[in-house]
Amino acid sequence: xxxxxxxxxxxxxxxxxxxxxxxxxxxxxxxxxxxxxxxxxxxxxxxxxxxxxxxxxxxxxxxxxxxxxxxxxxxxxxxxxxxxxxxxxxxxxxxxxxxxxxxxxxxxxxxxxxxxxxxxxxxxxxxxxxxxxxxxxxxxxxxxxxxxxxxxxxxxxxxxxxxxxxxxxxxxxxxxxxxxxxxxxxxxxxxxxxxxxxxxxxxxxxxxxxxxxxxxxxxxxxxxxxxx
Amino acid sequence: xxxxxxxxxxxxxxxxxxxxxxxxxxxxxxxxxxxxxxxxxxxxxxxxxxxxxxxxxxxxxxxxxxxxxxxxxxxxxxxxxxxxxxxxxxxxxxxxxxxxxxxxxxxxxxxxxxxxxxxxxxxxxxxxxxxxxxxxxxxxxxxxxxxxxxxxxxxxxxxxxxxxxxxxxxxxxxxxxxxxxxxxxxxxxxxxxxxxxxxxxxxxxxxxxxxxxxxxxxxxxxxxxxxxxxxxxxxxxxxxxxxxxxxxxxxxxxxxxxxxxxxxxxxxxxxxxxxxxxxxxxxxxxxxxxxxxxxxxxxxxxxxxxxxxxxxxxxxxxxxxxxxxxxxxxxxxxxxxxxxxxxxxxxxxxxxxxxxxxxxxxxxxxxxxxxxxxxxxxxxxxxxxxxxxxxxxxxxxxxxxxxxxxxxxxxxxxxxxxxxxxxxxxxxxxxxxxxxxxxxxxxxxxxxxxxxxxxxxxxxxxxxxxxxxxxxxxxxxxxxxxxxxxxxxxxxxxxx
Numbered sequence: 001x002x003x004x005x006x007x008x009x010x011x012x013x014x015x016x017x018x019x020x021x022x023x024x025x026x027x028x029x030x031x032x033x034x035x036x037x038x039x040x041x042x043x044x045x046x047x048x049x050x051x052x053x054x055x056x057x058x059x060x061x062x063x064x065x066x067x068x069x070x071x072x073x074x075x076x077x078x079x080x081x082x083x084x085x086x087x088x089x090x091x092x093x094x095x096x097x098x099x100x101x102x103x104x105x106x107x108x109x110x111x112x113x114x115x116x117x118x119x120x121x122x123x124x125x126x127x128x129x130x131x132x133x134x135x136x137x138x139x140x141x142x143x144x145x146x147x148x149x150x151x152x153x154x155x156x157x158x159x160x161x162x163x164x165x166x167x168x169x170x171x172x173x174x175x176x177x178x179x180x181x182x183x184x185x186x187x188x189x190x191x192x193x194x195x196x197x198x199x200x201x202x203x204x205x206x207x208x209x210x211x212x213x214x215x216x217x218x219x220x221x222x223x224x225x226x227x228x
Numbered sequence: 229x230x231x232x233x234x235x236x237x238x239x240x241x242x243x244x245x246x247x248x249x250x251x252x253x254x255x256x257x258x259x260x261x262x263x264x265x266x267x268x269x270x271x272x273x274x275x276x277x278x279x280x281x282x283x284x285x286x287x288x289x290x291x292x293x294x295x296x297x298x299x300x301x302x303x304x305x306x307x308x309x310x311x312x313x314x315x316x317x318x319x320x321x322x323x324x325x326x327x328x329x330x331x332x333x334x335x336x337x338x339x340x341x342x343x344x345x346x347x348x349x350x351x352x353x354x355x356x357x358x359x360x361x362x363x364x365x366x367x368x369x370x371x372x373x374x375x376x377x378x379x380x381x382x383x384x385x386x387x388x389x390x391x392x393x394x395x396x397x398x399x400x401x402x403x404x405x406x407x408x409x410x411x412x413x414x415x416x417x418x419x420x421x422x423x424x425x426x427x428x429x430x431x432x433x434x435x436x437x438x439x440x441x442x443x444x445x446x447x448x449x450x451x452x453x454x455x456x457x458x459x460x461x462x463x464x465x466x467x468x469x470x471x472x473x474x475x476x477x478x479x480x481x482x483x484x485x486x487x488x489x490x491x492x493x494x495x496x497x498x499x500x501x502x503x504x505x506x507x508x509x510x511x512x513x514x515x516x517x518x519x520x521x522x523x524x525x526x527x528x529x530x531x532x533x534x535x536x537x538x539x540x541x542x543x544x545x546x547x548x549x550x551x552x553x554x555x556x557x558x559x560x561x562x563x564x565x566x567x568x569x570x571x572x573x574x575x576x577x578x579x580x581x582x583x584x585x586x587x588x589x590x591x592x593x594x595x596x597x598x599x600x601x602x603x604x605x606x607x608x609x610x611x612x613x614x615x616x617x618x619x620x621x622x623x624x625x626x627x628x629x630x631x632x633x634x635x636x637x638x639x640x641x642x643x644x645x646x647x648x649x650x651x652x653x654x655x656x657x658x659x660x661x662x663x664x665x666x667x668x669x670x671x672x673x674x675x676x677x678x679x680x681x682x683x684x685x686x687x688x689x690x691x692x693x694x695x696x697x698x699x700x701x702x703x704x705x706x707x708x709x710x711x712x713x714x715x716x717x718x719x720x721x722x723x724x
Binding site for chain 1: 489490491492512515519520532533534537538712715
């Protein structure tokens, strides 16, 4: 069976390389066809447009009878993708996997996942909350993340947890706040009370201090959270 | 009429051409006796055409009783229709044809009798092809320009065309020949096309007019079912079905499919078409389903196509059987599936026997409003035959004996602590029966009240410890089991 797996994976890689139209790319890691890095362009007309998203792909022993193991290497701001680890919440990578799915069709599914977030079945709860509270603010943040982490032709942002060091040409202040999808005024307001910027961002992010939620959360509550 | 030798040569060349065409396009349809064709002197050429009827797509075919059996005592049975095949070779007129079949009826009286009794039978089938019509022609040297083909025989495999329709078709051969002759062509190619494409179907009025379709235009309307009159539909139906299935499977075996799992092409014989019409190679599907079954993920034993996965269409048993082959794996698949099915059912409890633990279903579907009898507590394990009470899980103690409160207490308390109409209550009700649990709750509450009353208004007799009601104040209470007059004193031993 092992050689059937090899044959199939080789064929799938070739299939992706032959089809330039879809804009997918695939590279081997350490010359093994069972550990790959695939990439696809952000779907046009979305806040991910213009980005090139890298995905780490591990082909399991019993492939194609069990799902490919995939996670994003590029940081993505999306309710179904962990902003920290890149883990993906997608039915076909879990229960709905079928052996007729291929590297290509799965990458295309990921691309379409970016078009159609499922905030009610989130992987990243904070991002999902942000999405549900204020879609326009969410989109702005997602666009910012795309610009910062998923720019094509650079390896920037690949797997890097901290955005600040890599994006030195952008003002650091703007960076951290925008990255969290928060209002600068809000952050500065609490910073003025003597709290550390990092701590303020962390807390405001956690309690989803955005858009329509802001009037609902009193300043005292925020300060209490900050003091915890 | 004198025919010049040039004419004969022309005829021979037309014939040669048309035989070449037919043989190259439908090699399986024609057998030619080449002698006449290659010989020096022009002689008769004989050709046998075996022309299958392609209905294009799956259509409804009704086989109706043509009433021949009911009409005459010397009825035509399918067995005798089959003898047509030989009978036709001798005689050519349709009149003779019938006579032959009638005489041939006699050697087969059994089938005639048994089927004469049930008249007016109709069989409806879904077919995409009909068995071949076999035409044996003798082509004289002057054919096709000056002489018609001579029909040595014309019959249908399994005799699905009734004798009268066969004679219609014979007449049609000549009219076709006439048409073709006008344009200087032979009739063979035209005839093969005519039968193969089913063009003869409307002309022999085989379309079901009752379906409301106009049969006046001779094109086949795909929606119109076919209507085949036959002496014995119940005998013909399985044969047509078998032929169709055989043809479909041999066509399938010859085709090449690209399996979506291994992405390699395979011959149809190594593949399986699932009931959803998706085709996979058996090796891949065996591997996939085998892995799923081995890991207990029977929910995934389904067609791997995306649509089917989304639709949750589970594989059928015959599909799993034909793919997996290993009987033990199939058994495991069935066993796990059954287990999951049973566990989904909230009325299922597990057999209390430690070594058994088989799921036991509620014996019959009881409507919740329906009065449940005390027998409703009885469960019998289908696997070890142990009969037990669903409430206390002990050996069945009859409908009247109540379960010991110590056993039923935990779930009665659990039931009572759950709010009214809570899912927990519904679940317990479904598992144990609504009335059963309500009876237990009533009894429990009564017990509790009783206990409370005993605590408040009785005390134990110091001598025998029987609780005695404090009716007239403590000093007045008298133990009925002790000698009259013995007083219960305050400060006597604590109640138990």
